[in-house]
Amino acid sequence: METVKTNANMDTAAELHRALNKQVADWSVLYTKLHNYHWYVKGTHFFTLHAKFEELYDAATLRMDEVAERLLTIGGAPAATLREYLELTSVSEARGGETAEEMVDTLVRDFRAEAAELQEAIEMAGAIEDKVTEDMLIGMKSAIEKDAWMLEAYMGR
Structure with a gap:
């Protein structure tokens, strides 16, 4: 029985x-996508999003590392x-020309x-009692859920 568990x-x-x-x-591709958006964002949201995209690509780098x-x-x-x-x-690259x-x-x-992919990894880490990995991924999931919520709120949704 122990062998099966192992x-x-x-x-x-x-x-x-x-x-x-x-x-x-994913975070490596998101870093590149965010950098693209940082460089190419235009319009009335430029100043806010230019700075936000930089903040997000810096966070992507830290998460990847x-x-x-x-x-x-x-x-x-x-x-x-x-x-x-x-x-x-599973992250698509920036298309270019996006508003x-x-x-x-x-x-x-x-x-x-x-966030959904992180939840799956959290469950895997939990299944093998890797609490450190589980904790790291929970923190990441919490942060990107907040990022998604803040972006939606910024756009008035």
Whole structure:
């Protein structure tokens, strides 16, 4: 019976490593998307969104680094090339030519999708009693849910 539990834990740990790697890729692509939006936002929301997008891409960098370092700490190997990021991510790149409102709408959808993916990883970490990873991911989920809410509130929704 103990062997089955160990094998199940090993399988869940491998799944967690994959989920964390996906987060590394997602935050790397989001960093680039946010930088694009920072450079190309136009219109009446320029000053506010230009600064907000910079704040968000700085946060994306920190999240990507935190997840990658945690992955290394628990024996994983984080993705570290653009090719790997694009193969692993579910985040679409910026289309180009988006309005400020379309940029915000896209980010809200991206952040909501990230929150759902983080919940799955939180459950994986919990299943193998990796409280440190679980706590890190809960904090991240809380922060991006707040970011999504604030962007929606900014647009009057």
